[in-house]
Amino acid sequence: MVYGWGTITSMARKTPVLKIAGLRKAFGPVVIVDGFNLEVAAGEAVALTGRNGAGKSTVLRCLIGVDRADEGTVEVNGIRASETNPQIRRDVATVIDDLDFFPDLSVVEHLDLLARAHGIPDPDAAVDEVLAEVQLVPQSGQLPGTLSSGQRRRLALATAFVRPRKLLVLDEPEQRLDTEGLAWLADRLVAERDRGLAIVMATHEPLLVEKVATRVVRLGDRGRVIEGSGE
């Protein structure tokens, strides 16, 4: 049997980039997530929704290895997810709350450093493009401590887009963005998804859910899926 190009591409897209099986996380006696399963293929965007405390952020933190799961496995491209594994660091771009900045490096220098660290052949061009896209050109020389909270969020998003990635993990990326910024983010994520990137995001923003997500997983108590499918 001979496969056409379209068939091969669709097969590649069906290969799970992310596979979470039987995830359980508790803080003391309080069980946050129990028996959570999720598979995300390339070109898929999964939105985790649910009320505050449903376990969305905990799932994402276990996914990228910031929190260690009590039970279950998380694999990215067949590799067990570990925060310190260089391969995982290369493949997974994250925007969650623990992103720190060098207090003495300006906005543009942060992006330049990341692009160079990832070996982008023409880092200047990549940085200029992303900086213009997140509308931080006027702030390029500013130190992160002086940015507004919305500008800091834009810089955090820029750090994810200025580097190569196969999986994008976002925890409430809409936070502190203005209406225009939110529209830009939605379009950007749609473009990322259409280029074959796998996206997992926890969000409360209807625009992102409707426009970007190909699948919505609604979490209830203990991170149980009460709507949608993890697989």
Next chain:
Amino acid sequence: MSKKSRKLIRSGVPAPAAAEPVVVPAQPPRSFYFLPEVEPVSVDEADLHELMKLWRHGRATRTIGQVLSDSYVTLFSVLLVGAMVTSTVINAQDGMTGCTTEACNASRLLLPTAMAFGSFALALGLSRLFGPILASAAEGSWLMAAPISRRRLLRGRLVLPLVAAFVVPLLLTLLVGAMGGMDWWSVAAWSSAAGFGSSALVALAASEQTRERTLLLRILQTLATVGALAIGLMVVAVAGSWLPTQAVAEESALRPAVVVLGAVSLLAMVGLIVATLRRLELIQRARLVSGGSLVSGMQGAMFALDFGLIRDILVERRAMAKGHVRPTKGRGLGITALIWRDAERLRRAPAAFLGLGVSLLVPYAVDALRLSQLNPLISGLALTAALVPFLGSLRVLTRTGGLARSMPFKTTEIRTASMAVPAVLAALWGAAAAPAFVGIASSGADRSVLDGVSVAVITAVAGLFGAVRWVTAGKADYSAPMMATASGALPPTLIFNLFRGIDMVALITAPVILGADPIWSAALAAVVFIGLRGTFNMEEMKAEQEAAQREMAASKAARSEKTRIPPPKR
């Protein structure tokens, strides 16, 4: 469909039920409160303070027995630390018995002067940082917004900084003067001058705070720092007999001038306090609260004994004050880019070199004072303090995982790369400090050139690793098993935070201090390096092991899937 099935379906269909009326939950009636239309009464600030005291009193969480128990622990700790300090002083005095030459004795007489100038610089620096008059964020938003007198509210806030600025320099100068062999009248004169001078400068800073000015304070701080450094250099130069000793030996002639300095400082302090109190009503809230927020942030860090966090707060504050830099392009790709950024930082923050320069004075001064045996430890600690500002990127990359996670390197690679530039600086420091470890004092050399150079290298390495340990130590882990103490359960990391950095310097320099071969120190340094660069990161080791197992399984599967070619049929 059979008859039976149709019958079953018919029997399963429920009869249409009568529609039930939908019950709409009644909205609870809302009511809104407005203040009565009467003129507010005037409020006394003292009453507000009393009210706050009353609330705090009602929130007491400890019994008198627990407080007494804590006091006992505190007293015991003070006694223990006091015994350690006394022992150190006695050891130092024993060491100074080697200081018999005229040059060495003369140089020691300069130490109280250096201490006084250092106190002035420190008093001004801290005053500029915190205020010196400050108010908490809560006071800023609740009390300052109310129509009350700021003078009455804040006038008591001047007392603590003034008293602290008087007592601390006085005691330190007294201690240094007494240890240096100065006569008691001179010691009293210098100590009083240091105390009153520092207090007067704090009063000046308070006065300038009410006027929102800092230029004069910056100039005075620079002068005091330069003065302290110049006198430190003189200590070394006199001890090394590179400067004549006559001027220092006739130090008692300076005593009247020092007494006059103390008296003028006292008068200036009183005048400035009066001037400050007059203008206190006009003081700006932003300037007051900024110092208060800094103190509360630092208090939080102090509760966890997290000195690194205290430094982070100060660095962040300095960066916010600076606000903007001229961006520079990076160089290289991969891990080289990280190292190049660190090199670029040297140009951006040249002030850190001042600290490094001062730390280079330390081994020479210690040798001049004939404390050669303890020189590696003291100089190593000084170098640790001086190298911390150069390890900014390592600090940020280790305090939270966010940035390190966004870079495609192993933890060991990131840590090693972040140590590269400070390692070069430490190597240069070691080369420049080598003569001090060989021995520069007029009494002659302490070690052979080879031994001196070895000890200098060991000290430089100890200083570097002490600084690396200081910036990379994690926060107190409250989820780990706790230690039972009289003050309650404490995480072990909280206690070890007190000694971080110092432990590495003490460990590495211990063999050379005890007179063993420097090779032992080098071996210990190698072990420390392996630990500090995160070689034994269990997460990474497990991931590498799993990757190897996966590769092995894949190659085994590939071997088993080889197509078996059947033998040709005859």
